[in-house]
Amino acid sequence: MIRWLLGPIGLCLAAMQALAADPVTIGVGYLGVAGTRSTLSLVEQPTDNDGVAGAKLAIEDNNTTGKFLNQRFTLEERRIREGEDVVQAATALAEHNGFIVTDLPADALLKAADALRDRGTLLFNAGAIDERLREADCRANVIHAAPTRSMLADALGQYLVWKRWPRWLLLVGSHDKDKLYADALRRAATRFGAKIVQERTFEDTGGARRTDSGVTLIQRQMPVFTQAAPAYDVLVAADESEVFAAYLPYRTWDPRPVAGSAGLVPRSWDAAQDQWGATQMQNRFMKLNSRRMTALDMQAWTAVRMIGEATSRTNSGDVKKVTDFIKGPDFSVAAFKGTKLTLRDWNLQLRQPILLVDGRMVVSVSPQEGFLHQVSELDTLGYDRPESKCKLK
Amino acid sequence: MLRVGLLSGLALAAAPAHAFIAYVSNEKSNTVSVIDTESWAVTKTIKVGQRPRGIEFTRDGKFVMVAVGDDDTIQVIDAKTQAVVDTLPSGPDPELFTQDAAGKTLYVANENDNTVTVIDLEKRARLGDIQVGVEPEGMTVSPDGKILINTSETTNMAHFIDTASRQIVANVLVDARPRFAEFKHDASELWVSSEIGGTVSIVDPQKHEVIGKVNFEIPGLRKEAIQPVGIGMTKDDKTAFVALGPANRVAVVDTATRKVTKYLLVGQRVWHMAFTPDEKYLLTTNGVSNDVSVIDVAAQKVIKTIQVGELPWGITIAP
Numbered sequence: 001m002i003r004w005l006l007g008p009i010g011l012c013l014a015a016m017q018a019l020a021a022d023p024v025t026i027g028v029g030y031l032g033v034a035g036t037r038s039t040l041s042l043v044e045q046p047t048d049n050d051g052v053a054g055a056k057l058a059i060e061d062n063n064t065t066g067k068f069l070n071q072r073f074t075l076e077e078r079r080i081r082e083g084e085d086v087v088q089a090a091t092a093l094a095e096h097n098g099f100i101v102t103d104l105p106a107d108a109l110l111k112a113a114d115a116l117r118d119r120g121t122l123l124f125n126a127g128a129i130d131e132r133l134r135e136a137d138c139r140a141n142v143i144h145a146a147p148t149r150s151m152l153a154d155a156l157g158q159y160l161v162w163k164r165w166p167r168w169l170l171l172v173g174s175h176d177k178d179k180l181y182a183d184a185l186r187r188a189a190t191r192f193g194a195k196i197v198q199e200r201t202f203e204d205t206g207g208a209r210r211t212d213s214g215v216t217l218i219q220r221q222m223p224v225f226t227q228a229a230p231a232y233d234v235l236v237a238a239d240e241s242e243v244f245a246a247y248l249p250y251r252t253w254d255p256r257p258v259a260g261s262a263g264l265v266p267r268s269w270d271a272a273q274d275q276w277g278a279t280q281m282q283n284r285f286m287k288l289n290s291r292r293m294t295a296l297d298m299q300a301w302t303a304v305r306m307i308g309e310a311t312s313r314t315n316s317g318d319v320k321k322v323t324d325f326i327k328g329p330d331f332s333v334a335a336f337k338g339t340k341l342t343l344r345d346w347n348l349q350l351r352q353p354i355l356l357v358d359g360r361m362v363v364s365v366s367p368q369e370g371f372l373h374q375v376s377e378l379d380t381l382g383y384d385r386p387e388s389k390c391k392l393k
Numbered sequence: 394m395l396r397v398g399l400l401s402g403l404a405l406a407a408a409p410a411h412a413f414i415a416y417v418s419n420e421k422s423n424t425v426s427v428i429d430t431e432s433w434a435v436t437k438t439i440k441v442g443q444r445p446r447g448i449e450f451t452r453d454g455k456f457v458m459v460a461v462g463d464d465d466t467i468q469v470i471d472a473k474t475q476a477v478v479d480t481l482p483s484g485p486d487p488e489l490f491t492q493d494a495a496g497k498t499l500y501v502a503n504e505n506d507n508t509v510t511v512i513d514l515e516k517r518a519r520l521g522d523i524q525v526g527v528e529p530e531g532m533t534v535s536p537d538g539k540i541l542i543n544t545s546e547t548t549n550m551a552h553f554i555d556t557a558s559r560q561i562v563a564n565v566l567v568d569a570r571p572r573f574a575e576f577k578h579d580a581s582e583l584w585v586s587s588e589i590g591g592t593v594s595i596v597d598p599q600k601h602e603v604i605g606k607v608n609f610e611i612p613g614l615r616k617e618a619i620q621p622v623g624i625g626m627t628k629d630d631k632t633a634f635v636a637l638g639p640a641n642r643v644a645v646v647d648t649a650t651r652k653v654t655k656y657l658l659v660g661q662r663v664w665h666m667a668f669t670p671d672e673k674y675l676l677t678t679n680g681v682s683n684d685v686s687v688i689d690v691a692a693q694k695v696i697k698t699i700q701v702g703e704l705p706w707g708i709t710i711a712p
Contacts, residue, residue, distance in 0.1 A: 061527045064507055065548040068526065068564040277546065277570075280486070280504045280528050305547075312549065312566060334547070334569040334589040338639075339617040377615060 023072040024317040026062075028304055029093035029100040030055050031086075031112065032127070034079040040246035046294065051103045051126060052077050053289040054297030057281075058304030060288065062311075071311055073304075080108075087115040094121045098319035101145075101303045103127030103296065106137070113139045122323045124303035127296060130180070134347040135383065138390035143326065144349045145303040149184040151382035152266040155354030155366035156236075156259055157188030158380070162368045165233035165257070166194045169226070171248070173239040173261075174203045182238040185260065192371075197230040202244045222251035229254065236260040263358065266366070269298030270357040275365075278336040302335050302350065309333045338365070339378070347390040351378035413669045414711045415676055416457045416470070417685055418445035419702025425459055426685075426701040427475060428676070430669055430710075433687060433697050437475050441468050447489040448707040451514070452496025457709060460487040460501070467501065472711065482519045484510040489573075489707075491532040491541070493556065500541050502529035509543050511559065523559050525552050531574040531585065535598065544571035544585055551585050551596060563601040567594040573665075575624040575633075577648070586621035586635060593621055593635055595651065605651050609637060609644055623665035625675055627690070634675055634688070636663040643677055643686075645693055657695055659686035667708045678705035 036046045047053075055075055062073040076097055080089045086104065090112035093100055100116070101124045102109055110133070113123050123142045125133060129149050133142070160168070168189060172182040182199070189196050202225065226235065226248070235252055237260040239245035245261035257263060271292035274282065285293040285301075293301075310322045310331065325331055327348065332340040337353045344351060356364045371380040379385075412431035418441075419426060425445060427437040442461030449458050450472070457470040460483065467487055469479040483490070484503035492499045492514065499512040508522040509529055526548025533542045534556065541554040544567070551574060553563040568590020575584050576598070583596040584607075593607040609619045620638030626648075627633075633646040639662050645655040660679025668675050668690070675688040678701075685705060687697035 061547055064527045065545075065550070068548070068550060068552075068561070277504075277528065281547075283486075283505050309549075309569075332569060332589070334549075340569055340589045340591075377617070 021070065023066070023070045026066075026071060026073050026307065026311055026317040027097035027099070028055070028059065028073060028075050028307060029097035030075060030077045030103075030300070031090055031093055031100055032077070032079050032103040033105070033108075034081045037242070039242050040244075046296070047291060049289070050294055051296040051300045053291075054285070054293065054299070054301035055101055055126075055304045057285050057288050057297075058301040058308065061284075062304065062308030065308060065312055069312055069315060071317060073308065075304075086111050090116055094119055098122065098317075098322075099124065099307050101126050101300055103300070106130040106133055109133065109142065110137055110139070113142045117141055120319055120323070122319060122326075124306065126299040126303045131184070131383065134349045135389045138347045138392060140348075140392040142348065143303070143306070143343065144347075145306065146299045147268050147352060147354060148349065148382050149181055150187060151352075152354060153181065153184035153188040154191065154381045156264065156266040156356060157185070157192045157194060158366045158368040158371050159264075159356050159364050160234055160236075160259065161192040161194055162370070167230075167232040168194055168196050168234055168236045169229050169232040169256070170196045170199045171226075171235065171237045171239070171245070172199060172201050173241050173243050173245075174201055175241040175243075177240040178238050178243075181240050181261070185236055185238055196236075197232045200225070200229075202239070204241065204243045218247045219251060222247050223253045226251075227253040232256060234259055235263075237262055264356050264363055265358070266354050266356055267295045268352060268354060269293065269295045270355050270362055272357060272360060273336070273355055273362050275362070276336050276338040281336050298335070302333065302341070305335065306331075306333050306350075342376070344379070344385070346385050346388050346392075348392070349382070351376060351381075353378065354381060411669075411671055414472070415667065415669075415685075416448055416450075416459075416709050417678055417701050417705050418448040418459050418707045419683075419704060420444055420446055420680070420706040421704035422702035423461075424702045425457070425470065426705070428685065428699055428701070430674065430676075433699055435699065435701060438702065439470060439475055439477065441470070441477060442466065446706045447487065447502075449490065449492065449709045450711055452492065452494070452712070454712045458490070458499070459707075460490060462486045462488055462504070467499075479517070481512055481514075481517055483512065484508055484519075484522065489530055489532050491534055493534055494536075494538050498556075500532055500534070500543075502532050502543060504528050504530065504546075507545070509541070509554070521559065523554055523561070525554075525561070526550050526564075531572055533574045533576060533583075535576055535583075536578060536580045540598065542574045542576075542583060542585075544574050546570045546572065546588075549587075549590075551583065551594075553598075553601060565594075565596050565601050565603060567596070567603065568592045568606075572622045573624055575626050577626060577630040578628055579630055581630075582648075584624050584626070584633060586624055588620045588622055588638065591616060591619045591621065593624065593633075593646075607633075607635070607644075607646055607651050607653070609635075609640075609653060611637075611640060611642065611656055614640055623663070623677070625666045625668055627668075628672060632690075634666060636666055636677055638662055638664065639681075641679075643675075643688065655693055657686075657688060657693065659688075659695055660684045660698060664705075665707045667710045669710055670712055676708055676710070678708050680704045680706065 526545025
């Protein structure tokens with residue numbers, strides 16, 4: 001720590017005698033939930049630093065810039081366990097940090113945001129994709145770096161329509177978030193002129209996600225589940241709960257591609273993304289964290305970079321000043337997606353291209369060609385201003 | 394004296410159009426295309442290392458240096474034999490580089506570790522590193538050789554580095570993802586292109602302040618597609634050409650008013666450019682359409698397109 005501090009200061013002294021004062025410290029908190037979710041695929045099992053690893057890299061990037069501006073960024077991480085009070089944890093973090101990046105479920109995020117409203121702490125939602133956080137439950141002190149379900153669904157929908165696969169067989173999990181994703185996919189189908197030929201629900205009957213002889217059973221189960229469907233072009237699965245979708249590719253009754261929660265998946269980021277200078281970023285991430293970068297890592301990186309971008313443009317660490325700049329018309333941030341990312345001023349959602357990935361490669365990037373918009377083509381993804389129910393307060 | 398001057402002037406005017414040799418780095422094919430500017434044809438394709446991008450002639454015109462980023466080195470091509478003859482000890486992932494007026498010192502931007510590497514070209518030895526911002530890219534040296542400029546893409550700054558002490562003396566914040574920097578020949582202004590910001594910032598090199606910006610607007614084209622990268626400045630400093638990336642156009646900018654006077658339609662995703670030494674032509678690399686556009690500088694017209702390798706990136710023309 002001490003050595004790390006000495007480096008930048010030494011350089012500042014040598015390079016710019018004018019900046020003899022102590023650096024301005026900008027505290028960033030990271031508030032997440034302890035433990036990791038279970039995935040069907042072992043290779044997709046998140047590590048316990050999923051998300052915060054991206055924030056750490058952005059802190060490093062901000063500090064490299066900060067040494068030229070006499071700004072120093074710190075990161076304080078906190079994880080809440082089951083039953084622990086999110087308000088208490090958020091308040092404790094806000095003691096030393098004017099900015100807090102969160103990876104919390106929607107309700108917990110709202111509790112934290114409301115508790116910190118009078119303090120002026122600015123929150124960055126890096127994890128929750130729930131529409132309602134940007135709609136009826138939007139908050140003036142929460143910036144959304146994570147995309148929404150509708151942005152992800154629209155990104156996929158545009159591509160499937162561009163590919164001329166307009167007939168979808170929609171398979172939906174039995175949990176609430178699966179149903180929300182299915183809603184978003186239905187909306188995408190309507191918007192872009194696709195047709196859902198049939199819907200089926202996959203009931204989660206519980207049980208382990210991994211067993212020693214699971215494959216035999218699945219191989220019989222999945223063809224039966226997809227049997228006797230009306231003619232369709234692509235199977236679209238809504239399974240955020242990770243119960244069945246990953247079992248679908250190569251096991252469907254009809255030979256059809258799979259998309260949605262498995263097969264071709266819409267994501268804000270992928271370890272395979274190498275366009276627009278992303279390779280440098282992937283290399284930096286790998287060097288720092290000894291693993292590849294996930295979408296959650298990227299969302300947290302972007303949140304912390306938004307803070308760094310605003311502190312360098314305003315040359316200030318003042319939370320109010322920085323917040324006003326981020327919410328203002330001149331704010332934008334570069335995030336290796338070929339275009340600048342800006343905020344939707346009506347609900348503080350970050351506009352962003354969405355990648356369509358297959359686990360090994362980036363297949364495409366939405367918005368697709370030909371989906372036009374009068375303000376920004378990025379606004380063809382997700383709920384647009386005229387539809388918004390958000391009243392920022 | 395007077396007579397000599399007149400004579401040489403006459404000789405120049407009477408001489409037929411000079412043929413020059415242009416070298417183009419093809420990022421995806423791992424090759425360098427050699428173009429003859431008389432026939433406007435590719436005369437040779439040279440196999441080089443992986444991911445060739447930055448490319449420049451040595452000042453004496455004898456060699457071409459090409460940064461092959463994925464091989465972590467700069468390869469040297471002999472202009473006579475048109476074959477790779479040597480490598481230079483650059484740092485990791487070299488992308489763009491520049492040299493001093495004497496052609497003795499080479500400065501290389503190493504994207505992966507936030508440094509600029511200084512190389513002695515005669516000894517072909519690494520002299521040291523300078524710590525700069527995140528993802529260093531654009532590189533240029535001031536006409537008097539005293540200041541090295543480096544732009545860092547994620548830090549969004551132009552760093553002013555004293556070439557004698559190799560220390561940063563100033564940092565100027567510009568718009569997002571600064572890619573390329575070019576001085577006016579009279580050193581009065583530094584122009585810095587910002588790919589994501591969509592602008593060119595004009596910096597006062599004495600005061601270290603942004604004193605103006607060039608904005609671009611093309612009817613019928615979304616703003617996000619305008620991504621300025623390469624800049625070419627005529628010797629009289631009156632006209633600047635700016636490559637606008639996926640906007641598929643080169644903007645012609647009047648440097649006095651800092652306004653665009655014309656947009657020239659070139660190939661797809663235009664990146665970098667180089668003038669012929671007589672400044673009659675300007676050649677641009679068009680990454681997505683895999684070709685090079687030839688612009689008649691005086692007429693401000695695209696007169697030719699030459700197919701090269703895949704994803705042409707950088708270009709240099711023999712002095």
